[in-house]
Amino acid sequence: MNVSFGQIILPAPGRHFLSLFLAASLGACQPQLPETVRSGLVYCSEGSPESFNPQLVTSGTTIDAISQQLYDRLLDIDPQSGELKPLLATQWQVNDHGTVYEFTLRPDVQFHQTEYFSPSRAFNSEDVVFTFNRIMDKNHPFHYQGGGNYPFFQSVDWANLVERVVATSDNTVRFELNRPDSSFLSNLATDFAAILSAEYGAAVLEQDQPGRIDSHPVGTGPFRFKEYQKDVLIRYYRHKTYWRELAKPEQLVFDIVPNNARRMAKLFTHECDVVAFPRVAELGLISQRPDVDVQESTSMNVGFWAFNTAKPPFDNAKVRLALAMAINREAILQAVYFGYATAANSVLPPTSWAYNAELPLLPFDQTQAKALLAEAGYANGFSMDIWAMPVQRLYNPNALKMAEMMQADLAQIGVRATIVSYEWNSFRRKLSNNEHDSVLIGWSADNADPDNFFRPLLSCSAAQTGTNRANWCDANFDRLISQALLTSDQKQRRSYYMAAQQYLAEQMPLLSIAHSQRFQALNSDISGIDINPYGGISLATAVKDVK
Amino acid sequence: MTLYLLRRLFLLVFVFIALSILAFSLGYLFPGNTLQNFTGLTDISAELATQLTAEYRLDSGYIQQYIAYLQRIFSGDWGLSFASKQPLLQEIKILLPATLELAAYALLVSFFVGIPLGIIAAIKPEGIISRIISALAIAGYSIPVFWWALLLIMLFSLGLGWLPTAGRIGVLYEIPHVTGFMLADILLANSQHQTEALLNALRHTLLPTIVLATFPTTVMIRFTRDSMLDVWEQSYIKTARAKGLNRAQVLYRHALRNALLPVIRQIGLQFSTLITLAMITEVIFSWPGIGRWLIDSIYQRNYPAIQAGLLVISTLVISVNMLTEILHTLFNPLARKR
Numbered sequence: 001m002n003v004s005f006g007q008i009i010l011p012a013p014g015r016h017f018l019s020l021f022l023a024a025s026l027g028a029c030q031p032q033l034p035e036t037v038r039s040g041l042v043y044c045s046e047g048s049p050e051s052f053n054p055q056l057v058t059s060g061t062t063i064d065a066i067s068q069q070l071y072d073r074l075l076d077i078d079p080q081s082g083e084l085k086p087l088l089a090t091q092w093q094v095n096d097h098g099t100v101y102e103f104t105l106r107p108d109v110q111f112h113q114t115e116y117f118s119p120s121r122a123f124n125s126e127d128v129v130f131t132f133n134r135i136m137d138k139n140h141p142f143h144y145q146g147g148g149n150y151p152f153f154q155s156v157d158w159a160n161l162v163e164r165v166v167a168t169s170d171n172t173v174r175f176e177l178n179r180p181d182s183s184f185l186s187n188l189a190t191d192f193a194a195i196l197s198a199e200y201g202a203a204v205l206e207q208d209q210p211g212r213i214d215s216h217p218v219g220t221g222p223f224r225f226k227e228y229q230k231d232v233l234i235r236y237y238r239h240k241t242y243w244r245e246l247a248k249p250e251q252l253v254f255d256i257v258p259n260n261a262r263r264m265a266k267l268f269t270h271e272c273d274v275v276a277f278p279r280v281a282e283l284g285l286i287s288q289r290p291d292v293d294v295q296e297s298t299s300m301n302v303g304f305w306a307f308n309t310a311k312p313p314f315d316n317a318k319v320r321l322a323l324a325m326a327i328n329r330e331a332i333l334q335a336v337y338f339g340y341a342t343a344a345n346s347v348l349p350p351t352s353w354a355y356n357a358e359l360p361l362l363p364f365d366q367t368q369a370k371a372l373l374a375e376a377g378y379a380n381g382f383s384m385d386i387w388a389m390p391v392q393r394l395y396n397p398n399a400l401k402m403a404e405m406m407q408a409d410l411a412q413i414g415v416r417a418t419i420v421s422y423e424w425n426s427f428r429r430k431l432s433n434n435e436h437d438s439v440l441i442g443w444s445a446d447n448a449d450p451d452n453f454f455r456p457l458l459s460c461s462a463a464q465t466g467t468n469r470a471n472w473c474d475a476n477f478d479r480l481i482s483q484a485l486l487t488s489d490q491k492q493r494r495s496y497y498m499a500a501q502q503y504l505a506e507q508m509p510l511l512s513i514a515h516s517q518r519f520q521a522l523n524s525d526i527s528g529i530d531i532n533p534y535g536g537i538s539l540a541t542a543v544k545d546v547k
Numbered sequence: 548m549t550l551y552l553l554r555r556l557f558l559l560v561f562v563f564i565a566l567s568i569l570a571f572s573l574g575y576l577f578p579g580n581t582l583q584n585f586t587g588l589t590d591i592s593a594e595l596a597t598q599l600t601a602e603y604r605l606d607s608g609y610i611q612q613y614i615a616y617l618q619r620i621f622s623g624d625w626g627l628s629f630a631s632k633q634p635l636l637q638e639i640k641i642l643l644p645a646t647l648e649l650a651a652y653a654l655l656v657s658f659f660v661g662i663p664l665g666i667i668a669a670i671k672p673e674g675i676i677s678r679i680i681s682a683l684a685i686a687g688y689s690i691p692v693f694w695w696a697l698l699l700i701m702l703f704s705l706g707l708g709w710l711p712t713a714g715r716i717g718v719l720y721e722i723p724h725v726t727g728f729m730l731a732d733i734l735l736a737n738s739q740h741q742t743e744a745l746l747n748a749l750r751h752t753l754l755p756t757i758v759l760a761t762f763p764t765t766v767m768i769r770f771t772r773d774s775m776l777d778v779w780e781q782s783y784i785k786t787a788r789a790k791g792l793n794r795a796q797v798l799y800r801h802a803l804r805n806a807l808l809p810v811i812r813q814i815g816l817q818f819s820t821l822i823t824l825a826m827i828t829e830v831i832f833s834w835p836g837i838g839r840w841l842i843d844s845i846y847q848r849n850y851p852a853i854q855a856g857l858l859v860i861s862t863l864v865i866s867v868n869m870l871t872e873i874l875h876t877l878f879n880p881l882a883r884k885r
Contacts, residue, residue, distance in 0.1 A: 036719065036721070037717070037719040037720060037740070037743070040719035042718055042719060226721070227721075230630075230631050231843075232835060233718050235718075235721065251719055251721075253718045253719055255718050257713075257833075262712070262713065262833070265700070265704065265705060265712050266712060266713060268704075268705055268708070269704045269705065269708060269710075269711055269712050270708070271711050271712065271713065271714075271717070271718075
């Protein structure tokens with residue numbers, strides 16, 4: 001019906017158009033296409049970045065779009081082994097106390113040459129000092145630029161950990177710490193610890209436009225910034241004097257398409273080469289198409305249900321345990337994750353070296369849950385709120401649906417749950433103020449260190465900065481995870497983390513629900529992209545096979 | 548004639564004043580802080596607030612405030628957008644040409660398709676071709692535009708994979724913004740790969756144009772047909788036929804000119820519908836025009852943008868209306884005499 005419709009409505013000039021576009025579609029394969037278009041890569045992302053400076057953000061969307069494309073860090077994490085590798089630092093030494101780190105920097109690393117900045121010198125120790133002082137030195141000219149919040153660094157208590165950063169020569173830098181911290185190097189390898197240019201900083205100060213340092217980025221990464229249109233696209237070009245192998249795509253465009261269905265449609269019409277976060281429910285449909293591939297990787301993340309432990313009755317560990325036991329996790333795994341996730345018995349994913357495999361998976365036992373509630377003095381149950389985050393995240397693809405299932409489960413043990421949701425920004429703000437009873441949210445790791453799952457999520461300092469969703473400050477737990485940081489002996493650290501996981505299972509400040517897999521859909525003529533289990537994606541090695 | 552033009556101009560000014568009063572009062576009618584609604588600034592310190600209140604005359608009576616508002620509109624200070632923090636006038640200058648471009652293509656298609664089809668349908672009103680055309684016109688007239696757009700996307704983009712689903716041009720083509728009209732910008736861009744870029748832009752334009760043209764084309768068909776049939780009954784046509792002119796001559800020299808007069812007027816009347824449909828089309832095809840921007844602004848409660856967008860779009864619709872009215876009068880001696 002619609003075929004004949006289209007033909008008849010399509011009039012004479014339309015037919016002329018038709019021949020034009022047929023010529024165009026044939027022409028698309030011809031080699032005279034400009035290099036920037038032919039080898040250009042289009043990555044369809046799910047949202048606009050908040051900033052172009054990774055220090056200022058935590059959202060995965062922003063990190064994917066900016067961090068690995070524009071910047072380099074001192075150290076890198078090997079995606080396979082999780083070990084640290086040299087990047088901008090060629091080697092490093094630690095003193096015996098584990099409090100002084102000396103880095104030797106790579107020579108001849110060039111910053112981006114852009115329309116708004118021409119570097120006069122290569123990367124040196126001044127840039128490292130500039131970058132890290134911005135985070136911790138309140139007198140740094142850029143410290144308060146963009147609000148003075150450095151969420152990742154605040155969550156690892158950076159300002160109290162690092163005493164100072166000194167340039168000992170042009171190509172050596174010394175970090176002096178107040179106490180040993182075995183996660184320090186891992187934190188330097190995260191996507192947030194990107195190296196900025198001190199020279200560019202001075203230039204924007206001189207132009208009296210300090211805000212440009214975060215909106216018009218200059219880094220040493222494989223791509224340089226060209227333009228950004230909010231909610232439309234980000235355009236990068238290849239950094240021609242990159243110190244490593246040059247980026248494969250001459251041009252890289254992030255096409256911003258928040259709508260899931262539309263992102264899929266653009267993948268099928270080959271308007272997008274790579275699509276972030278295809279909906280898990282649609283994976284079956286995607287894999288049927290011969291021109292599209294799906295990549296999968298076990299990601300370092302956890303989706304959890306956190307209780308506000310400062311509010312009664314959630315201050316009682318028995319109540320928390322009872323609530324956790326009342327949840328039918330198997331059903332959630334099927335209905336929310338469509339089976340593409342493993343049930344969690346700990347906040348740590350099984351791929352971490354500190355994972356405690358001995359911990360039993362909490363049973364689904366509503367009779368025992370009821371008994372526990374009665375023991376705690378709530379035989380008749382109570383009313384509570386479940387906050388469900390309004391956005392789709394890897395660790396929780398559909399929090400509202402999950403909340404509805406939990407609501408039904410909880411009703412079985414006499415707990416009347418109300419589902420609450422706000423727009424994402426107010427949601428996070430209200431969470432930081434601890435206005436919730438309980439919340440469905442999660443965490444994606446930034447580095448391979450197990451500390452990344454404990455301190456930013458459950459420590460007392462995280463409770464103060466508002467990233468501890470359980471609002472939980474427990475002296476025993478804090479002692480365990482800080483002791484684990486004081487030693488660099490992996491066996492010893494492991495035993496502390498084992499104990500910490502055991503303690504969490506008893507105290508249940510949050511119920512770890514699942515570790516989900518990360519998916520990415522791409523056209524089958526694209527190769528060379530891997531999903532990095534630790535943080536952002538890198539597109540510099542993507543190759544488009546031109547027919 | 549001068550008097551007529553003056554009268555029209557006077558009417559236009561009057562309508563604009565009414566519109567601007569409406570837009571101005573929205574600053575008060577929208578929820579939230581009036582100062583924020585006018586300036587587009589969200590984080591106003593007490594000090595700045597005093598300064599701005601004085602500048603915007605918010606401490607004086609409504610009339611002074613309205614005059615200050617008009618002065619700002621004419622001097623180009625339209626305030627900032629809540630969402631992007633960019634000057635609104637700047638944003639509108641970038642977005643409006645995209646909408647105008649799409650609407651212009653759709654109007655062109657509706658002329659070059661609708662008028663000939665309407666004439667063909669009028670020649671033998673009881674013939675099978677005429678009936679088919681009329682049936683299609685009714686179908687096209689009644690089909691909801693978003694559904695029609697999705698059908699075409701299903702068929703040509705997802706099914707056959709011939710045409711892209713979104714945007715004005717492939718994102719890998721970097722075309723500097725000069726005029727805002729894509730085809731003109733490509734020609735001005737002076738790159739070696741103009742042809743490729745042009746073809747790519749045409750492929751992106753094809754589906755939105757067809758979708759947006761559907762409604763005005765069907766209106767054009769029906770209107771031309773009715774008007775033709777009307778004229779065909781007139782005695783001067785019979786006279787011309789009796790004088791020995793053949794069908795084609797009569798059609799071209801006598802019937803068409805008279806039949807098309809009311810059609811010109813119809814363009815003006817259909818323009819507001821066209822802009823409304825353009826908004827829907829823009830949303831479906833992610834066409835970066837003012838309609839999509841306005842709808843996004845409504846979702847985001849971006850009050851300054853809604854205010855400015857309404858003012859621009861309604862001014863545009865009324866100006867086009869007025870323009871076609873004047874054109875109609877110019878071409879029609881009868882209307883001129885009145």
